[in-house]
Amino acid sequence: MSNTPENDDRAIELDLLARITRRERAAFEELYTRYSNILYATALKFLKQDADAQDVVQDVFIQIWDKAKLYDPAKGKPLTWALTLTRNRSIDRIRAIQRRSRLRDDFEKESTVDESVGVREALSGVDASEKGQILRDAVSQLSGQQRKVIELAFFRGLTQSEIAEKLGEPLGTVKARARRGLMKLKEILGHQL
Amino acid sequence: MNREHIEELAALDALGALDGEDLAAWERACSEDKNVAQLRDELAEVAARLSWLAPEEKAPDALRRRVMDHVFGDATKVPEADRSFGWGAWAAAAAVVLLALAGTAATTEQTESIVVRDMRQDPDVLFLQLSGYGDYAGTKACVLWDSGQRGWYLQAGGLPELPASHSYRVWAVDAGGVVHDCGALPRRTGGLARHFVQPDGDIDSMQGFAISIEPAGSAPSAPTSPAVLISAGLRS
Numbered sequence: 001m002s003n004t005p006e007n008d009d010r011a012i013e014l015d016l017l018a019r020i021t022r023r024e025r026a027a028f029e030e031l032y033t034r035y036s037n038i039l040y041a042t043a044l045k046f047l048k049q050d051a052d053a054q055d056v057v058q059d060v061f062i063q064i065w066d067k068a069k070l071y072d073p074a075k076g077k078p079l080t081w082a083l084t085l086t087r088n089r090s091i092d093r094i095r096a097i098q099r100r101s102r103l104r105d106d107f108e109k110e111s112t113v114d115e116s117v118g119v120r121e122a123l124s125g126v127d128a129s130e131k132g133q134i135l136r137d138a139v140s141q142l143s144g145q146q147r148k149v150i151e152l153a154f155f156r157g158l159t160q161s162e163i164a165e166k167l168g169e170p171l172g173t174v175k176a177r178a179r180r181g182l183m184k185l186k187e188i189l190g191h192q193l
Numbered sequence: 194m195n196r197e198h199i200e201e202l203a204a205l206d207a208l209g210a211l212d213g214e215d216l217a218a219w220e221r222a223c224s225e226d227k228n229v230a231q232l233r234d235e236l237a238e239v240a241a242r243l244s245w246l247a248p249e250e251k252a253p254d255a256l257r258r259r260v261m262d263h264v265f266g267d268a269t270k271v272p273e274a275d276r277s278f279g280w281g282a283w284a285a286a287a288a289v290v291l292l293a294l295a296g297t298a299a300t301t302e303q304t305e306s307i308v309v310r311d312m313r314q315d316p317d318v319l320f321l322q323l324s325g326y327g328d329y330a331g332t333k334a335c336v337l338w339d340s341g342q343r344g345w346y347l348q349a350g351g352l353p354e355l356p357a358s359h360s361y362r363v364w365a366v367d368a369g370g371v372v373h374d375c376g377a378l379p380r381r382t383g384g385l386a387r388h389f390v391q392p393d394g395d396i397d398s399m400q401g402f403a404i405s406i407e408p409a410g411s412a413p414s415a416p417t418s419p420a421v422l423i424s425a426g427l428r429s
Contacts, residue, residue, distance in 0.1 A: 025265060032260060036252035038244065045247035052331050054256045055324065061260045075234050080241040087244065091209065093330050135245045153208035154243050160210045175201040182204035186239045 013078040020068040028065055035079065036061075039086045046090035046155065056089045091157035138188040146181030149174055194222060199229055207236035263425070323349070323402060323422040334422050336402050347388045347402065349378065349422065355406065362407040363388060364416055366400045366427060372415060378404070401427035 013034065019027035039060060043053035063085060071081050139147060152158045152166065160178070164171045194202075202219040205211045211219055223230045325332035334349035347363060355361065361378040378388050401424035405416040420427075 028264065029261070032257060036257065037250060038247075040252035040256065041247040041250035042244040044250055045244075049331075050253070051333060054253065054259070055331075055333075057252065057256060058260050058263065062263060065264050076238050076241070080238050083241040083244045084237065087241075088209070132245050132247075132249070135242060139243075139246065150208060150243070153205070153210035154240060158210065159212040160205050160215070161212055163210065175205060178204040178208060178210065179197070179201040182207060182236055182239055183200055185242075186236060189239060189242060 009079075010077050014073060017064075017068050017071055017078055020065060028061075031064065031078075032061060035082050038079075039082060042083060042086050043090050046087070047093060052093060053090075056086060056093060059089055060085045087154070094157050134189070138185055141188060142181050142184055143177075146177045146184070149177040150181050153178065194218070199232065203229070203232045203236045206233055207240035209240075321399075321402060321424045323404065323424045325422045326419075327421070329353075329421040332422060334402075334404065336424065345389075345399075345402075347378075349404065352378075358409055359406050360409045361404050361421075362413070362416070364403045364405065364420070366403070368400055370400070374412070374414065375402075377407070377409075401425070403427055 013031065016027045016031045016034075020031065036057065039057050040053055043056040043060075044050065047053050047056065060082060064082065071078065075081070076084075139150075142150070148167070149163055152163045153160070158166065160171060160174050163169075164174045167174070199222065202211065202215055202222070205215070206219055219233075223233055321336045323334035323336065324330075332349070332351045332353075334347060337346045345365075349361075352361060363375040363378060365373040365375050367373065376388070403416070403420035403424065404422040405418050405420045407413055407417055
C-alpha cells in the first residue's frame with residue numbers, strides 16, 4: 001500500500017474504529033470530527049431538510065458506536081462504510097416520506113420536486129472542494145442516460161425495476177446503463193480510490 | 194453468469210438498485226466467487242464517492258451535542274427521559290388501567306404562549322423530542338415538560354392529515370410505567386399540532402411521551418394501536 005494521504009487517513013480511521021469497539025470516547029469524538037461534515041452534507045443532499053439530515057447523521061453515529069465491531073475492513077474503507085450507512089438511512093427516510101406523501105395525495109408535487117435535484121444539480125453546484133470537483137468532472141464524462149440511471153438509483157433510491165418503469169425503458173437497458181456508467185466512473189476514479 | 198452480467202449486477206448493487214431474482218442471484222454469486230465479491234467492493238467504493246457530489250456543509254454544532262448526549266448521556270436533562278423503557282414495557286404499561294387526567298384543558302393561545310415562554314427559560318423544564326416510526330419517519334414533535342407540575346406543552350410538525358374518523362392522541366408514561374391519556378391533538382393546518390396540558394394528577398417524573406392514532410371521539414384508556422411518534426426515553 002503506497003503512503004498516500006488517503007491511505008494515511010484509512011490507517012488512522014481503522015485505528016479509531018478499533019478503539020471505538022473498546023468504547024474509547026476520545027476515538028469516537030475524533031471520528032465524529034472527521035466524518036460529521038461529509039455525512040451531514042450527504043444526508044442533506046438526499047433529504048433537503050436540516051432536521052431530517054441531523055436525525056440521519058445522529059442515527060449513523062449511534063450505529064457506528066454500537067456496531068463498530070461489525071465493520072469489515074476487507075469490504076471497503078471506514079468512510080465508505082459510514083457513507084453507505086448514511087445513504088441507506090436517507091433512502092429509507094425518503095421512502096417513508098414518499099409513502100406519507102402518497103397518503104396525502106401529494107405524490108405528484110413531490111415527484112416534481114425530485115426531478116429538480118440529484119446529479120444534475122450537483123454538477124451545477126458551487127462546491128469548490130477538490131474531491132467534489134474530481135467527482136463532477138468524472139460524472140460529466142458519462143452520457144445523460146447513464147447519469148439519469150445513477151441519479152434515480154443512488155440519489156432517489158429507486159430500484160432497477162422502478163427506474164425501468166419510470167423511464168419507460170426495458171430493464172435490460174437500465175442494467176446496461178448502470179454498468180457502463182459505474183464502470184466508467186471506476187475507470188476514471190481508479191487511482192483516487 | 195458472464196462478465197457483463199456480473200458487472201451489471203455489481204453496478205446495480207453498488208447503487209442500491211438491485212431487486213427481485215437478481216438480488217438473490219447476486220448474493221449467491223458473491224458468496225461463491227471471491228473475484229465477484231471483490232468487484233462488488235470496488236464498485237461500492239465508487240458509488241460511495243458519489244457522496245462527494247454533495248455541496249460542502251458544516252454539520253451544526255447542535256448535532257455534535259445531540260450525538261454525544263445520546264451516546265454518552267452527557268445532557269443533564271436527558272437521563273430522566275432516557276431511562277430504558279422498551280416496547281415490551283410500553284405494551285405492559287399500556288395495559289395498565291390509566292389515570293385519566295380529568296382536569297386537562299387547553300388554555301387560550303395567549304396564556305399558552307406566556308407559559309411556554311416561561312417554561313423555555315426554566316432550567317428545570319425538560320425538553321424531549323419525539324421521533325416518528327415507519328410511515329411517520331421524519332415527523333418530529335417536541336415536549337416541554339415541567340417537572341414542577343405546571344404542565345407540559347407539545348408541538349408536532351409534519352403530521353399527515355387523518356381522515357375525520359381518526360385523530361392523534363397523546364400519551365405520557367410516568368416513572369412508574371403508568372400510561373396517562375393526555376387527550377387528542379387538536380387539528381391545525383399545515384400538519385402542525387400544538388397541545389398544552391395542565392394535569393391535576395400527581396406525576397412525579399416522566400419517562401416519556403408518545404402519540405398514537407385512535408378513533409375520533411373515543412376515549413381509550415390505553416393506546417389501541419402502536420405509537421407513531423415516541424420519545425427517546427421510551428425506546429429500547
